[in-house]
Amino acid sequence: MTVHSLTASQLSVGYGDTEILHELDLAVPPGKVTVIVGANACGKSTLLRAMSRLLSPHRGHVLLDGKSIHRTPPRELARTLGLLPQSPIAPEGITVADLVSRGRHPHQSLFSRWTRKDDEAVDDALAATKTSDLAERPVDELSGGQRQRVWIAMALAQQTEILLLDEPTTFLDISHQVEVLDLLTDLNHSRGTTVVMVLHDLNLAARYADHLVAMADGRIHVSGTAENVLTEENVRRVFGLESRIIADPTSGRPIMLPISRHRMVMKQDLKESRP
Amino acid sequence: MAGLLALLAALLALSCTVGTRDVGWADIIAALGGRIDSIGQAAVNVRIPRTLLGLLAGAALGLAGAVMQGVTRNPLADPGILGVNMGASLAVVVGVAWFNIASAAAYIWTAVFGAACAAIFVYVIGSLGRGGATPLKLALAGAATSVAFSSMVLAVVLPQNDIAGGIRSWQIGGVGGATFERVLPVLPFLAAGFAVSLLSARKLNSLALGDETAAGLGERVAAARAVAALGAILLCGATTAICGPIGFIGLIVPHLCRVLVGVDHRWLLPFSALSGACLLLTADVVGRIIARPAELDVGIVTALVGAPFFIWIVRRQRVREL
Amino acid sequence: MLSPTLDRIIGSRRRRARRHVLVVAILLVLVVVIFALTLSLGQSFTRPGDVVRVLLGENVPGASFAVGQLRLPRAMLAMLAGLSFGLGGAAFQIMLRNPLASPDIIGISWGASAAAAFAIVVLSLKGPIVSIFAVGGGMGIALLVYALSSRNGAAGTRLILVGIGVSAMLESFIAYILSQAPAWTLQEAVRWLTGSVNGAQLGQALPLLMAFTVFGALLLSRTRDLEALRLGDDTAAALGVDVARTRIMIIVAAVGMIATATAVTGPIAFVAFLSGPIAARIVGNRGSLLIPSALIGAMLVLSGDYVGQFLLPSRYPVGVVTGALGAPYLMFLIVRANRTGSSL
Numbered sequence: 001m002t003v004h005s006l007t008a009s010q011l012s013v014g015y016g017d018t019e020i021l022h023e024l025d026l027a028v029p030p031g032k033v034t035v036i037v038g039a040n041a042c043g044k045s046t047l048l049r050a051m052s053r054l055l056s057p058h059r060g061h062v063l064l065d066g067k068s069i070h071r072t073p074p075r076e077l078a079r080t081l082g083l084l085p086q087s088p089i090a091p092e093g094i095t096v097a098d099l100v101s102r103g104r105h106p107h108q109s110l111f112s113r114w115t116r117k118d119d120e121a122v123d124d125a126l127a128a129t130k131t132s133d134l135a136e137r138p139v140d141e142l143s144g145g146q147r148q149r150v151w152i153a154m155a156l157a158q159q160t161e162i163l164l165l166d167e168p169t170t171f172l173d174i175s176h177q178v179e180v181l182d183l184l185t186d187l188n189h190s191r192g193t194t195v196v197m198v199l200h201d202l203n204l205a206a207r208y209a210d211h212l213v214a215m216a217d218g219r220i221h222v223s224g225t226a227e228n229v230l231t232e233e234n235v236r237r238v239f240g241l242e243s244r245i246i247a248d249p250t251s252g253r254p255i256m257l258p259i260s261r262h263r264m265v266m267k268q269d270l271k272e273s274r275p
Numbered sequence: 276m277a278g279l280l281a282l283l284a285a286l287l288a289l290s291c292t293v294g295t296r297d298v299g300w301a302d303i304i305a306a307l308g309g310r311i312d313s314i315g316q317a318a319v320n321v322r323i324p325r326t327l328l329g330l331l332a333g334a335a336l337g338l339a340g341a342v343m344q345g346v347t348r349n350p351l352a353d354p355g356i357l358g359v360n361m362g363a364s365l366a367v368v369v370g371v372a373w374f375n376i377a378s379a380a381a382y383i384w385t386a387v388f389g390a391a392c393a394a395i396f397v398y399v400i401g402s403l404g405r406g407g408a409t410p411l412k413l414a415l416a417g418a419a420t421s422v423a424f425s426s427m428v429l430a431v432v433l434p435q436n437d438i439a440g441g442i443r444s445w446q447i448g449g450v451g452g453a454t455f456e457r458v459l460p461v462l463p464f465l466a467a468g469f470a471v472s473l474l475s476a477r478k479l480n481s482l483a484l485g486d487e488t489a490a491g492l493g494e495r496v497a498a499a500r501a502v503a504a505l506g507a508i509l510l511c512g513a514t515t516a517i518c519g520p521i522g523f524i525g526l527i528v529p530h531l532c533r534v535l536v537g538v539d540h541r542w543l544l545p546f547s548a549l550s551g552a553c554l555l556l557t558a559d560v561v562g563r564i565i566a567r568p569a570e571l572d573v574g575i576v577t578a579l580v581g582a583p584f585f586i587w588i589v590r591r592q593r594v595r596e597l
Numbered sequence: 598m599l600s601p602t603l604d605r606i607i608g609s610r611r612r613r614a615r616r617h618v619l620v621v622a623i624l625l626v627l628v629v630v631i632f633a634l635t636l637s638l639g640q641s642f643t644r645p646g647d648v649v650r651v652l653l654g655e656n657v658p659g660a661s662f663a664v665g666q667l668r669l670p671r672a673m674l675a676m677l678a679g680l681s682f683g684l685g686g687a688a689f690q691i692m693l694r695n696p697l698a699s700p701d702i703i704g705i706s707w708g709a710s711a712a713a714a715f716a717i718v719v720l721s722l723k724g725p726i727v728s729i730f731a732v733g734g735g736m737g738i739a740l741l742v743y744a745l746s747s748r749n750g751a752a753g754t755r756l757i758l759v760g761i762g763v764s765a766m767l768e769s770f771i772a773y774i775l776s777q778a779p780a781w782t783l784q785e786a787v788r789w790l791t792g793s794v795n796g797a798q799l800g801q802a803l804p805l806l807m808a809f810t811v812f813g814a815l816l817l818s819r820t821r822d823l824e825a826l827r828l829g830d831d832t833a834a835a836l837g838v839d840v841a842r843t844r845i846m847i848i849v850a851a852v853g854m855i856a857t858a859t860a861v862t863g864p865i866a867f868v869a870f871l872s873g874p875i876a877a878r879i880v881g882n883r884g885s886l887l888i889p890s891a892l893i894g895a896m897l898v899l900s901g902d903y904v905g906q907f908l909l910p911s912r913y914p915v916g917v918v919t920g921a922l923g924a925p926y927l928m929f930l931i932v933r934a935n936r937t938g939s940s941l
Binding site for chain 3: 049052053054073074075076077078079082083084085086087088089090091092093094095097098101102103105106108110114116119120122123126127132135136155158
């Protein structure tokens with residue numbers, strides 16, 4: 001598996017006159033799981049969209065293997081970089097197999113026919129996401145977790161080395177959230193896929209991330225391992241929340257416990273001063 | 276309010292003066308007193324009922340539009356866009372062609388019936404599926420229904436050459452050719468429509484908060500909706516029966532009034548009525564000035580002006596709200 | 598490595614493709630049959646043998662005029678217009694992911710019609726230059742609607758609503774133009790307001806054929822990209838589709854096709870709107886809707902015209918027939934959508 005590097009350099013992105021990301025630098029570690037967290041409207045979705053060519057930067061570059069992705073033809077880019085956006089639309093009545101096979105789009109040109117390779121890619125994707133038995137069922141009939149697995153299968157059928165996911169676990173039950181995140185970890189371990197995702201749940205992010213990036217106000221506040229990033233100081237800066245960080249006994253990773261005004265034991269441990 | 280009334284008065288006067296031939300004040304006063312000695316006075320004599328009709332129609336449409344926007348919580352609701360006017364037209368055309376209705380009262384009842392059917396049809400279509408009656412779905416349902424009804428109007432009218440000449444009047448509305456005799460029968464309907472609509476003001480305020488909140492406040496949502504809608508339908512139907520379909524006044528007026536008086540329907544509704552009257556009279560006067568010696572029907576002027584306004588509203592709103 | 602699922606996948610894909618081809622073949626045959634029937638049946642019945650002889654250039658007394666001068670031009674025009682409206686309409690509906698977002702509802706047909714009516718009534722033009730006006734009008738309106746709805750890229754919702762507003766404006770503009778021409782016959786007025794193939798001439802079919810071939814090829818070359826667009830703009834972009842460029846190409850092709858047809862027949866009501874949904878019901882998810890929609894459009898116009906001419910108490914132009922039948926089918930679509938719980 002070839003290793004591809006994805007970097008953002010001095011990236012400034014916005015909509016119209018408003019600038020959301022300010023001169024942001026990010027080097028995505030290849031072959032690892034990177035998770036981006038931050039408060040609402042900090043720009044994490046914008047960053048992901050900019051890194052997948054959905055948005056053009058005002059200034060700065062996004063480089064794939066040193067070449068700007070905005071100078072790469074979209075089809076060629078889609079063979080290396082895959083994105084699962086926030087609200088994908090499934091056409092009415094489409095079956096799982098049909099939807100997953102749409103993932104082969106970047107590998108087919110105007111006159112090409114379906115090859116065995118395409119079919120095998122679809123089959124592999126279904127197997128990897130454990131959705132093979134669902135192949136003939138309409139996507140509308142599936143549960144939230146199953147549907148998300150199918151979308152991931154479609155992105156997998158694209159056979160890209162880098163996979164970006166914009167909030168893949170929002171709106172899912174907790175069991176499905178864990179299901180999806182475990183699946184992504186499987187993919188990362190077995191295929192070496194570089195995974196970059198935006199998560200809103202800080203603790204799940206800390207558990208699953210090899211590289212954790214915390215954003216605030218359109219800039220990267222801090223990035224690194226979960227232990228380095230998930231500190232009480234950082235949580236205060238990024239989320240405006242007082243917290244306690246302890247080691248999660250189940251995963252060994254840090255876990256953030258918010259400090260609220262009510263229902264707290266040991267009031268005398270509350271920090272008095274607030275920034 | 277006072278400003279608006281003054282504007283209305285000015286427009287009323289203007290409407291009487293302007294036209295193919297301009298007249299002076301002396302003639303107007305004389306004509307009001309019933310004298311038609313000079314050509315000028317005769318011209319005014321023709322214009323007075325026209326002006327009166329314009330006043331009533333404008334008020335009715337403005338008010339109906341405000342009510343519709345309140346009932347559907349949809350900034351794009353308007354009797355023209357939602358196909359209600361076309362439904363009324365179709366009903367009248369069918370009534371005349373197939374059932375030989377002739378009396379003015381019959382015209383109006385038929386129009387009201389047609390308006391009601393169209394409103395129900397479009398609302399049902401627009402509310403099916405995910406999300407209920409979003410502005411987009413209602414507008415689309417209305418547009419599609421308008422096209423369908425428009426074709427049906429042609430289908431009925433074409434073989435009957437005697438009313439075919441009136442094709443124009445059933446596709447585009449106008450207040451030309453108005454006489455007191457034609458205007459009189461519609462007054463009770465308009466009065467009823469005005470009354471029902473204005474009395475629904477409180478209910479519309481509750482509905483604006485959302486069905487669930489309104490129910491929580493003790494409002495009977497379905498009944499309130501139905502009653503308010505009935506008022507709007509009476510107003511549209513009656514107006515279309517006399518003038519043909521005039522669109523966009525119901526759309527523009529409530530938006531402008533909301534800027535002036537806010538969203539309290541107790542103020543919004545009367546203001547909409549007054550502003551509607553002003554707007555329609557203005558459109559009529561403009562139609563008479565621009566195309567001298569012929570005249571542009573009001574329906575055309577309102578469409579040419581109203582559509583850009585509609586587009587402007589669409590651009591201003593955030594997509595999520597649509 | 599052969600896995601059982603791989604076999605299943607290949608098998609079901611092949612079956613889907615075969616069924617799609619079968620459906621398209623059936624539709625094609627139906628169109629040909631209806632076309633042939635309209636050539637034979639009319640005020641008088643012409644034997645199929647005679648029809649063929651006339652088509653081959655022979656002079657058959659009693660048939661040459663009826664078939665060659667009356668029925669053939671009409672049928673050709675009807676078929677080509679139907680193909681154009683069906684294909685163009687479906688392309689828009691797929692691209693905007695909404696069956697109600699049809700070019701005849703968002704103003705494009707009206708733009709072409711208004712331009713054509715303007716050219717004929719006000720500028721007293723005739724012939725192919727009217728088509729050019731119509732295409733210009735259609736494109737101009739499409740551009741206007743796109744530009745007016747564009748803020749951070751045209752959101753589909755806003756595009757549709759702006760289109761509705763522009764439609765209303767254009768409709769009244771057309772009514773105004775027509776009212777300013779007192780010598781205008783009712784027939785012409787009806788043509789520009791709802792569409793008709795009355796008075797068809799074979800010469801008019803040629804620009805239609807050319808436009809359909811050129812624009813149709815352009816549109817069909819984007820079939821895969823259109824299919825990807827159904828998944829949402831973001832997902833399509835993620836799959837490597839150049840969304841903006843594809844959109845423009847589809848709009849240009851669809852508008853070109855529809856405007857050229859409108860220049861000749863007027864905006865035949867609802868054909869562009871209904872062809873796609875009808876095709877969707879028949880084809881389902883087995884494949885692209887584009888060609889089936891074109892064929893269904895042709896069927897609608899051909900049979901609508903026949904019905905309007907011979908099967909109703911009075912003679913009606915095809916636009917009135919399709920327009921009036923649009924509403925019940927719309928209701929049917931709605932009821933079905935409600936039952937399956939899907940969104941329109």
